[in-house]
Amino acid sequence: MELYSLTAHQLTDKLHKKEISSTDLFSALGKRISEKDSRVRAYVRRNDAQLDLKPTNQNNGPLAGIPVSIKDNICTEGINTECCSKILEGFKPPYDATVIRKLKDAGASILETKTNMDEFAFGSSTENSCFGPTHNPWDLECVPGGSSGGSAAAVASDEAIWALGSDTGGSIRQPAAFCGVVGLKPTYGRVSRYGLIAFASSLDQIGTFTKDVRDCAILMNAVSGHDPMDSTSVDTVVPDYTGSLLNEVEGIKIGIPKEYFVEGMNKEVKAIVEEAIVKLERLGARAKEVSLPHTQYAVPVYYIIGTAEASSNLARFDGVQYGLRVKDKRMIDMYKKTRGEGFGQEAKRRILLGTFTLSQGYYDAYYLRALKVRTLIKKDFDDVFKDFDCIVTPTSPTPAFKIGEKTENPLDMYLSDIYTISANLAGIPAISIPCGFTKSGLPVGLQILAKPFGEETILKIAYAYEQATKWHLHKPEI
Amino acid sequence: MQYEPVIGLEVHVQLKTKTKVFCGCSTAFGNEPNTQVCPVCLGFPGSLPVLNRMALEYSVKVGLALNCSVQDFIKFDRKHYYYPDLPKNFQISQYDLPISKNGCLDIEINGQTKRIGVRRAHLEEDAGKLIHKEDVSLIDYNRTGQPLLEIVSEPDINSPEEAYEYLNDLKAIVQYLGVSDCDMEKGTLRCDANVSVRPKGSKALGTKSELKNLNSFKAVKDSLHYEIGRQIGLLNEGGKVVQETRLWDEKTARTSPMRSKEEAKDYRYFPEPDLPPFIISKDKIEEIRKTIPELPKDKENRFMKEYGLSGYDAAILAANKDNADYAEERFKAWADKNKKPVANWLIGPLAAIAGSRNVEISEIKISTKDFLDLIKLVEKKQAISNIAGKAVLEEMASTGKPASGIIEEKDLAQISDTASLENFVDEAIKENPASVGSFKSGKENALMFLVGQVMKKSKGKANPKVVHDILKRRLSDA
Numbered sequence: 001m002e003l004y005s006l007t008a009h010q011l012t013d014k015l016h017k018k019e020i021s022s023t024d025l026f027s028a029l030g031k032r033i034s035e036k037d038s039r040v041r042a043y044v045r046r047n048d049a050q051l052d053l054k055p056t057n058q059n060n061g062p063l064a065g066i067p068v069s070i071k072d073n074i075c076t077e078g079i080n081t082e083c084c085s086k087i088l089e090g091f092k093p094p095y096d097a098t099v100i101r102k103l104k105d106a107g108a109s110i111l112e113t114k115t116n117m118d119e120f121a122f123g124s125s126t127e128n129s130c131f132g133p134t135h136n137p138w139d140l141e142c143v144p145g146g147s148s149g150g151s152a153a154a155v156a157s158d159e160a161i162w163a164l165g166s167d168t169g170g171s172i173r174q175p176a177a178f179c180g181v182v183g184l185k186p187t188y189g190r191v192s193r194y195g196l197i198a199f200a201s202s203l204d205q206i207g208t209f210t211k212d213v214r215d216c217a218i219l220m221n222a223v224s225g226h227d228p229m230d231s232t233s234v235d236t237v238v239p240d241y242t243g244s245l246l247n248e249v250e251g252i253k254i255g256i257p258k259e260y261f262v263e264g265m266n267k268e269v270k271a272i273v274e275e276a277i278v279k280l281e282r283l284g285a286r287a288k289e290v291s292l293p294h295t296q297y298a299v300p301v302y303y304i305i306g307t308a309e310a311s312s313n314l315a316r317f318d319g320v321q322y323g324l325r326v327k328d329k330r331m332i333d334m335y336k337k338t339r340g341e342g343f344g345q346e347a348k349r350r351i352l353l354g355t356f357t358l359s360q361g362y363y364d365a366y367y368l369r370a371l372k373v374r375t376l377i378k379k380d381f382d383d384v385f386k387d388f389d390c391i392v393t394p395t396s397p398t399p400a401f402k403i404g405e406k407t408e409n410p411l412d413m414y415l416s417d418i419y420t421i422s423a424n425l426a427g428i429p430a431i432s433i434p435c436g437f438t439k440s441g442l443p444v445g446l447q448i449l450a451k452p453f454g455e456e457t458i459l460k461i462a463y464a465y466e467q468a469t470k471w472h473l474h475k476p477e478i
Numbered sequence: 479m480q481y482e483p484v485i486g487l488e489v490h491v492q493l494k495t496k497t498k499v500f501c502g503c504s505t506a507f508g509n510e511p512n513t514q515v516c517p518v519c520l521g522f523p524g525s526l527p528v529l530n531r532m533a534l535e536y537s538v539k540v541g542l543a544l545n546c547s548v549q550d551f552i553k554f555d556r557k558h559y560y561y562p563d564l565p566k567n568f569q570i571s572q573y574d575l576p577i578s579k580n581g582c583l584d585i586e587i588n589g590q591t592k593r594i595g596v597r598r599a600h601l602e603e604d605a606g607k608l609i610h611k612e613d614v615s616l617i618d619y620n621r622t623g624q625p626l627l628e629i630v631s632e633p634d635i636n637s638p639e640e641a642y643e644y645l646n647d648l649k650a651i652v653q654y655l656g657v658s659d660c661d662m663e664k665g666t667l668r669c670d671a672n673v674s675v676r677p678k679g680s681k682a683l684g685t686k687s688e689l690k691n692l693n694s695f696k697a698v699k700d701s702l703h704y705e706i707g708r709q710i711g712l713l714n715e716g717g718k719v720v721q722e723t724r725l726w727d728e729k730t731a732r733t734s735p736m737r738s739k740e741e742a743k744d745y746r747y748f749p750e751p752d753l754p755p756f757i758i759s760k761d762k763i764e765e766i767r768k769t770i771p772e773l774p775k776d777k778e779n780r781f782m783k784e785y786g787l788s789g790y791d792a793a794i795l796a797a798n799k800d801n802a803d804y805a806e807e808r809f810k811a812w813a814d815k816n817k818k819p820v821a822n823w824l825i826g827p828l829a830a831i832a833g834s835r836n837v838e839i840s841e842i843k844i845s846t847k848d849f850l851d852l853i854k855l856v857e858k859k860q861a862i863s864n865i866a867g868k869a870v871l872e873e874m875a876s877t878g879k880p881a882s883g884i885i886e887e888k889d890l891a892q893i894s895d896t897a898s899l900e901n902f903v904d905e906a907i908k909e910n911p912a913s914v915g916s917f918k919s920g921k922e923n924a925l926m927f928l929v930g931q932v933m934k935k936s937k938g939k940a941n942p943k944v945v946h947d948i949l950k951r952r953l954s955d956a
Contacts, residue, residue: 075523075524081524091523093522095517095522097524193526196524198524201751228528229528231527231754308748312556312558312568312748315558315566318560318562320562320565320617321521321522322522331615335560355746358748
């Protein structure tokens, strides 16, 4: 078995037993990327020199000897972090994001080449990257999902052992589903956002892409925890998430929201997900229909709050201190030209939408109202979690679509997030795990949601399902 | 048509915390540009603010001292506008729930007390400093992120003199609290004025202009005088006052409209998502209230009552807390009930010495005992003359030595015994027959001339009163 196709925990085991060396692993991974990435394009700004991978960390922590791939919106000191946008061309942060520091403290080596993404995380397909799209390893004509498409594809194609991404409306879970890997969005406040270049401050979370649930638990152990540099991170104990890998779900109560299984939904997705639920019941869980009555408002609320916060967070990109600057005599013209040339279409669209919803005369009707409806959406989940341990849904209404298929109509693209968006609005944790394949061989993802800080419940159920089905052992042929 | 001015003042006070309001950078003044900066105050992508508790406590303290009601639900908002000295292109400030509101400050004007309302005081971050050169502008971000308390008065001020009093009283209160230096030269206190005029007796407000670039309290007073005159003149000619921002020019002593286009005033305020709101407990507010010392007006009144000081003397001493404490220590140690001698020496000679050294009287290092001993020597024992006393005080301030040593060293002891003085008196009479004659023929002043001659002969050490008596007796005898 090739080293690059193993999981982190398998590799750690082999490293400890001195069956392999770290250098072997890095060399194998580097070769794999050289071979496959010209077709998958999971990584950006690759240069051949950088692919001569070597371990960069001598520390003997729990993640020692294993490289981690990082999405291009997480700050890595001295290493280009550009959110795949022209406006951040050449930006090398002078500091590490907290999660990067934590990974380094745990012994991990950070890959200098970052993974592809939709510009500033605006997108569900990774087609909005200024470097061009990433291709789904299961079908190169299809998108890998977005916005963390690069990280998902890299893990799926064994071009990464594991990776970090970010999730604001489904940007980890949806690509994880499209690429057949495990993707977790933690509870809002579980993982520090310090160093994550912000899209929507009240929705963003850094999360994990892994080949299996055990790796997810190990990586979550390393990146979770309170950060005094992030006022929105929560000061609560981080359990050992590997303690949830018990392989049993007897008596677990699963809620199936009726609003997520509507007439006209993709037949294959419906069938595969329903089969997965049946499987969970056979393992001892009890599934029952529940209602999340405000589901229909989730997408509009998200596109008001998300774009409002994004328009504000992106105001700082003006060519003054870093990144692209289009020179001009007058300051205001320099700002306009820099932003005009530096931002892609989707970024401009969202900035305009967000600015509008915050503007005088519209704030009350749009932004303020959206905040209020958000509270109702959260309450839907609180009510269900009083009686249920988790909620299970499809991750995405469709499997991976073709590159170019949805780029004409932004609204079409926005609707691919309908199942994932609510978790960000409510701040609750959610995972996507592979649960089958369509007839054309495209992966389908199962989403499991739990109450705030319910990652242990999620991991427990995910692990049991995974061990009973082994979807995670399937690999694409690239 | 008689017009009356209506004035409102917006004062920005820079709080004297060790570090900035949302990061750990130093707030020290006068260092090399861009040496007190970090990713947070530079607004780098991925950075997040963390509230400085002391800045919040100082803000509460000021609010309480100004009789405001203090907000227990603490929330921040983003205020958006584009300018190079504002790295994020938004300022973290407070919009609808300022830390305190509905307070007041009583000023003394024309012997009467007038209450000026304080509408609100809120906490926000400062911007950087722009330095304009020939063809470039330079930005120093050291000041970015320093804590500012913006105090807005009600338009209850009706003359430039009242404005001046308000500013002085506000400055004294804030200095007493120890939360700011309130130094307009260093920029730790800034003031903008809003002024309009209306027909006397009218309740409606006229169109106001906002005055900026006021670099001293005098500038505030002078610019208001000018602007009021300008507006009245305009109205008398049948013109209209335009609402605009006008800059004060010290040199020409005029205001003129700002050349730049009137900025769009839509700041698109929305709650700062990176700083979750929280509650300050009533107990904490009380704890802060207890740290408020006796305030200037109260101290002034108490000085008048307890130490018999005149209103004038009390006001001078109470204007600065350190001076007031310094004075009070000396009042208390002075055994007599009549404290006037102590007050006189503080406000007169000591203040003069302090003034010439550009320090406050409280910074003069003369112990209470030494100070009072000197006063006793001059006033009670008449061991040295008043003039000599001032010279001794100067020496004490420089060396810290007690009076007695200096008097001996410099041979300043006043000669009061008649025996020693009689020789000088005899000589003076013999050498100035003309003056003697003048005195005998009724010119009282001639006696003073003779006293002066004796003083000269004794090198200033003679006790002038004793000399005067001796001379009078001698000349009356003959």
